Amino acid sequence: MRSSATIKVMTVLLSLFVVVMVAYQVYYHFNEKRDTVEAELYTYNDNVTARGVFVRDENVITYSGDGVLEYNYADASKVSVGSTVANVYASEEDILNVNRIEQLENRIAELERAEQPGTTDYIQPESLKSQIDAKYKLLISASIDNDFDTVKKYESEISQIMSIYNLVTNATDSYDSVIASLKKELKDLKKSVKKPKEKIDASETGYFVSYADGYEAILNKEKCVNLNKQQIVDIIEGNDSVAKPPNSAGKLLKDYSCKILMVIDNDERVVSGIELKAMLSASKETYNVYVESVKDAGDGQSIVILTCDSLDSALVSERVQRIELVFDDYTGLKVPREAIRFNSKKEKGVYVILGQDVQFKKIDIVYEGEDYVLSKNTSNEDYLLLYDQILLEAVKNGNSE
Known part of the structure; x- marks a missing residue:
C-alpha cells in the first residue's frame, strides 16, 4: 500500500x-528581454532643399484698370504679337455669360456629333464603356495633379462618349428636343451678353503669365548675377517693399529660360559647370538645371545661380518657390552601427534571433550614415533579411551576453 x-x-x-x-x-x-530592433526598409536621400528666386526678362502688360479680366491663355502659353491675351468686361456676370455661351456651344456640338449617321452603327456598348472607364481614370489623375485644363478636356471627351453610349443602348432615342432647348437658351443669352469693354493685346511675341509682382522692372537675367546674399534673402523673405505695378494685366516673358537664385549651406556636390535635377513643391515634374555659378557668401553658405531651359505653369506660378536639388537615393535595411559585428572570417554582419537561436548574418552596405548603415535588401538567407530581429547585445559563442 x-x-x-x-x-x-x-x-x-x-x-x-x-x-x-x-x-x-x-x-x-x-x-525573455533581449535588446533587438527589426530590420526595416529605409530610404535616404541627401537632397539639398532651399527657396529660390526665379528671374526672367519680363515686360508688364497694362490696361485701363476699369473692369474685370477674362484671360484667353493659360500661364506659360506662347503668344504672338497682336494676340488678345485678355478681355475686359464690365462685371463678373458678363464673364459668366460668356463662359456659359461657350459651354452651350460645346454641348450642342457634342450632341449633334453623337447623332451623325454612322456614329452608332458599328460601335459596341462594351467598347464605349471601356473608353469611359479609361478616360475617367485619366481625369482623376489630372485632377490629383491640379491640371485643370486636362480635366476639362477629359470631361468633354467623357460627355461625348456617354452621349453616344445612351443612343447605342437605347437609353434615349434622340437628342433633338435637348438640342432645340439648348439652342434657344444660347440665342437668348447672346442677346443679353455685353461685348468686352477693352481687349488686351500682346505687344510682342513671348510667353504669357497672368500676374505681375513688381520685380519685373528690378530683376532681369543680366542684373541678378550681381545680387548679394542679403538682397536675395530679402526677396525670399518678402522684406522688400516692392509694389505691384498699377493696372497690370500680367506680363510677357521674352523667352522660356530663367535663372534661379538660391542661398544654401556649402555643399561640395554643388559646383559650377554641372547639370543637376531639380524638383519644385508646386509640381511633380523633374527639371534639368545647370549650375552657372557658386559664390562664397560667408558663414558657411553659398550663393548658387542655376539656369533652367524649361517652361510650364508650375515654373511661373510664383516668384519664390521651394526647390529641391536631387541627388542619389539609397534604399536598404536600416542597421544601427552598434549592432554591427564580425564573424571568425572577418565578415561584417549582425546577429539575429531566430526562435531560440542566435545566428550571424552578413550585411551588404549600400550607404553609411552617422549612426546607421543601409544593407542591401536581398532574399539570400546568408544575409540580413527584411523583418529579421537584429540583436543589439554583444554575442559570445553564439549566445547573447
Whole structure:
C-alpha cells in the first residue's frame, strides 16, 4: 500500500515538474528581454532643399484698370504679337455669360456629333464603356495633379462618349428636343451678353503669365548675377517693399529660360559647370538645371545661380518657390552601427534571433550614415533579411551576453 501511495506521490510530483518546466520554457520564450530592433526598409536621400528666386526678362502688360479680366491663355502659353491675351468686361456676370455661351456651344456640338449617321452603327456598348472607364481614370489623375485644363478636356471627351453610349443602348432615342432647348437658351443669352469693354493685346511675341509682382522692372537675367546674399534673402523673405505695378494685366516673358537664385549651406556636390535635377513643391515634374555659378557668401553658405531651359505653369506660378536639388537615393535595411559585428572570417554582419537561436548574418552596405548603415535588401538567407530581429547585445559563442 505504501509502495502504491509512494508511486502516486512521485507521479504527481513528476507531472508537476513537467508542467512547471513547460510553463517556464513558454514564459522564457515569450518574455525573455533581449535588446533587438527589426530590420526595416529605409530610404535616404541627401537632397539639398532651399527657396529660390526665379528671374526672367519680363515686360508688364497694362490696361485701363476699369473692369474685370477674362484671360484667353493659360500661364506659360506662347503668344504672338497682336494676340488678345485678355478681355475686359464690365462685371463678373458678363464673364459668366460668356463662359456659359461657350459651354452651350460645346454641348450642342457634342450632341449633334453623337447623332451623325454612322456614329452608332458599328460601335459596341462594351467598347464605349471601356473608353469611359479609361478616360475617367485619366481625369482623376489630372485632377490629383491640379491640371485643370486636362480635366476639362477629359470631361468633354467623357460627355461625348456617354452621349453616344445612351443612343447605342437605347437609353434615349434622340437628342433633338435637348438640342432645340439648348439652342434657344444660347440665342437668348447672346442677346443679353455685353461685348468686352477693352481687349488686351500682346505687344510682342513671348510667353504669357497672368500676374505681375513688381520685380519685373528690378530683376532681369543680366542684373541678378550681381545680387548679394542679403538682397536675395530679402526677396525670399518678402522684406522688400516692392509694389505691384498699377493696372497690370500680367506680363510677357521674352523667352522660356530663367535663372534661379538660391542661398544654401556649402555643399561640395554643388559646383559650377554641372547639370543637376531639380524638383519644385508646386509640381511633380523633374527639371534639368545647370549650375552657372557658386559664390562664397560667408558663414558657411553659398550663393548658387542655376539656369533652367524649361517652361510650364508650375515654373511661373510664383516668384519664390521651394526647390529641391536631387541627388542619389539609397534604399536598404536600416542597421544601427552598434549592432554591427564580425564573424571568425572577418565578415561584417549582425546577429539575429531566430526562435531560440542566435545566428550571424552578413550585411551588404549600400550607404553609411552617422549612426546607421543601409544593407542591401536581398532574399539570400546568408544575409540580413527584411523583418529579421537584429540583436543589439554583444554575442559570445553564439549566445547573447
